[in-house]
Each structure stands twice: as structure tokens, then as C-alpha cells.
Amino acid sequence: SSFVKVYMNMSLQLCEARDPKGLYKLARAGKIKDFTGIDDPYESPLNCEIELKEKAGGCPSPVAMAEEVISYLQDKGFLENH
Secondary structure (H helix, E strand, O other), rough: OOOOOOEEEHHHHHHHHHHOOHHHHHHHOOOOOEOOOOOEEEEEOOOEEEEEOOOOOOOOOHHHHHHHHHHHHOOOOOOOOO
């Protein structure tokens, strides 16, 4: 398959802390309804090829996450020259 599912497994607390638009705050105040993770359930994806996780309670750097994805793609032959 040429589709690779990447799951960014980050805590709700981290997502709220990194929310530049304040959407989580609005959802908690009841101004946004059916917001995933607040008043609507969140279901983690199944069968992900790549799972990016928090490191020491924080989000890894974009470079570190990109390196993890690139490493997977190289290992699986997605980046081979044809």
C-alpha cells in the first residue's frame, strides 16, 4: 500500500497548551459543541504504521518527528530511487 497512517499520540493537556487559536478553551466554556476530546469522545486510530509520541511530557521537535517518518519510509522502501 502507498498509504501510511501517522498517529500523533499527544496528550489532551499538551494539545490544549499548544492551541494558538484557543479552541479548546472555547470548547471547555461551552462555546464550541461536539469538540473532540472535550465533550465528544476521541478514539485513537487503529493499525497505524507510525506513532509519534510525547517525549518528557512535551512535543518532539518538528525535525525529530520528520526524521522518524523519513526513517520509516526509507526502511520500508518508499524512498528508493526507481
